[in-house]
Amino acid sequence: MKRMMLFIAVVAGTLASTALTAAELPEHWFGSDEQSQIQIRYDDVDHLLQQAVLMSGPPSRKKSSASSATVNTRLKNNFNVLTINAGNKLYFEEFRKKPELKAAVTEIRKSLEAIPASIRLNQLNKKEQLAYWLNLYNLVVIDEINQIYPRKNLKDYVLAPNGLLARKTMQIEGVALSLDDVQHAVLKVNFPDQPLVLYGLYQGYIGSPSIRKHAYTGENVMRALKLNAFDFINSNRGTYPDRNNFRVAGFYQRNAEYFPDFQTDLRDHIKGFLQDSEQLQLEQAVALVTDIEDWTVTDIYGSSRSYGTAAHINSAAILDIRNMPATASSWLGKVEDVGLHSSDQLQRMRELRINHINRGGVVTVSDLPADVAKTPVTTKP
Numbered sequence: 001m002k003r004m005m006l007f008i009a010v011v012a013g014t015l016a017s018t019a020l021t022a023a024e025l026p027e028h029w030f031g032s033d034e035q036s037q038i039q040i041r042y043d044d045v046d047h048l049l050q051q052a053v054l055m056s057g058p059p060s061r062k063k064s065s066a067s068s069a070t071v072n073t074r075l076k077n078n079f080n081v082l083t084i085n086a087g088n089k090l091y092f093e094e095f096r097k098k099p100e101l102k103a104a105v106t107e108i109r110k111s112l113e114a115i116p117a118s119i120r121l122n123q124l125n126k127k128e129q130l131a132y133w134l135n136l137y138n139l140v141v142i143d144e145i146n147q148i149y150p151r152k153n154l155k156d157y158v159l160a161p162n163g164l165l166a167r168k169t170m171q172i173e174g175v176a177l178s179l180d181d182v183q184h185a186v187l188k189v190n191f192p193d194q195p196l197v198l199y200g201l202y203q204g205y206i207g208s209p210s211i212r213k214h215a216y217t218g219e220n221v222m223r224a225l226k227l228n229a230f231d232f233i234n235s236n237r238g239t240y241p242d243r244n245n246f247r248v249a250g251f252y253q254r255n256a257e258y259f260p261d262f263q264t265d266l267r268d269h270i271k272g273f274l275q276d277s278e279q280l281q282l283e284q285a286v287a288l289v290t291d292i293e294d295w296t297v298t299d300i301y302g303s304s305r306s307y308g309t310a311a312h313i314n315s316a317a318i319l320d321i322r323n324m325p326a327t328a329s330s331w332l333g334k335v336e337d338v339g340l341h342s343s344d345q346l347q348r349m350r351e352l353r354i355n356h357i358n359r360g361g362v363v364t365v366s367d368l369p370a371d372v373a374k375t376p377v378t379t380k381p
Contacts, residue, residue, distance in 0.1 A: 019166070020181045022189045026173055028120040029186060036125045040115065042215035044108045045135050053213040054089040054300060059234030059275075083294040086237040088210040090142065092149045092299040102146045109139040113172050128218035129190065134200035135216050137182050140169055142211075145204045145297065154205045155295035164204070179203075188257065195258040195269055198251075199228035206294040207237050207249055226273075233273045237294055241278055246270075246285035253290040263288055 022030065095102040112135060121129055144164055148157060158164045168176035183201060191197050200221070202211040209228050216224060232238035232249075240247040252259070252266055259265035266288055274282055 020185045022185050025175060025185060028122045030190060031122040032126045032129060033123055034125045036123055038124055039218055040128060040132055042135055042217065045139065045215035048105065048108060049213050049215060052091045053211055054091065055213055056086065056088050059231050061236060083206055083237040084296065086235040087206050087298060089300045090211055090298050092145065093301065095146050096149055105143050105146060109143045112136045112139055113170055116173050125218065126190065127221050131216035131218050131221045133182055133187055137179060138202045138211060140179060141202055141204050144169060152297055153295050154297055158203055158205065196225040196229060198255055198258060199225045199232060204297060206296050206298055207251055230273050233270055234275050237292065239270060240292060241281040244286045245289045246282050247292050248288050248290050249292045250290050
C-alpha cells in the first residue's frame with residue numbers, strides 16, 4: 001500500500017508544472033532596443049479575432065434577466081445575472097463545428113511560437129515585445145480552450161496545479177513554457193511596475209480581461225490595454241459598489257504581486273479608470289472585497305446550449321480564417337431562430353445583440369487618465 005501511495009505521489013509530481021524564473025530563460029528575451037523600427041505583423045491574428053470576437057456593449061452595471069425553465073422541464077441554466085453579459089464573447093461554437101478552423105488557430109499559434117527563433121526579442125522595442133507576448137498568450141488560451149469546449153465552468157481547468165495557466169503548453173526556442181511563465185518570468189520582469197499588462201491576459205472566462213477584436217501591435221498596445229482596463233473596471237465583472245465596501249474581481253487577488261500594498265495600491269489603480277459617478281463610493285468604501293467571480297467560458301451561449309443535436313494543415317489553410325462563414329457578428333441575425341435555441345439562449349442573444357449595437361457610434365472617453373485620450377473615440381462593433 002505504501003509503495004502504491006509513493007508511486008501515486010511520484011506520478012503526481014511529474015505531472016505538476018514547475019514555474020520558471022527569468023534566469024532560466026534565454027537572455028535575449030529581456031532588454032530592448034528603443035530605437036528599433038522593427039515591427040511584427042499580425043494579419044492572421046487580426047483576421048481571426050475580427051471574425052470570431054463579438055464586442056460587448058459599453059461598460060454597464062445593468063443585470064441580465066434571470067434564467068427560466070423551458071417548457072416541460074423543471075431544469076434551468078445557472079448563471080450570474082450580474083456578470084453573464086459582461087465582456088467580449090468569442091465564437092467557440094464555430095471552431096467546434098469546423099475542425100479546419102480550429103486547426104488554423106493551432107497553426108497561427110505555432111507561427112507565433114516560432115518568432116523568437118527568427119529574431120532576437122531584445123532587438124525590438126518594449127511595446128513590440130509586449131504586443132508579441134500578449135498575442136501569443138491569448139492565442140494559446142483560445143487554442144487550448146478549443147480542445148475542451150463546450151466545458152462551461154473553467155475554474156478547475158484554469159487553476160489546477162497542471163491546469164491551463166501552469167501547464168507547459170508552449171515550446172519556444174526549445175524552452176517548455178507555461179502561461180504563468182510568460183506572465184511572471186517574462187512580462188513581470190520586463191514590465192515590473194505596470195499593472196496595465198494584466199488587462200491583456202485573456203484567460204477564457206468572464207471574470208478575466210476581455211479578448212479584443214484586433215491583435216495587439218507595438219503601436220496600439222498601450223492604448224488598447226487602457227481601454228481594456230476601463231471596460232473591466234467599469235463593468236460588474238471587474239468592480240461593483242456595494243454599501244460600505246467596494247467589491248472587486250478575484251482576478252486582482254490572484255495578481256496581487258502588481259499591488260504590493262494591496263488595498264491602497266489597488267484602490268489608487270481603480271480610481272484612475274473608474275467613472276466619475278462612482279469615485280465617491282470608492283473613496284468612502286471601508287475596504288475592497290475580492291469576491292467577484294464568474295468562471296463561465298466567454299462563448300456566446302455561455303455553454304448553455306444543448307450540444308449533441310485533421311490535425312495538420314498547410315499554411316494556405318490559415319487563410320480560411322478570413323472566410324469564416326458564420327462570424328460572431330453574422331450570428332446576431334439568428335436571434336429569432338426559435339427552433340434552434342432555448343428561451344434562455346434567445347434572451348441572452350437578444351441582450352448581447354442590444355449590447356453589441358450600443359457599442360457602435362461615438363463614445364466620449366472622459367474618465368481615462370489624461371494620456372489616454374480625452375477626445376471622442378469612435379468604436380466599431
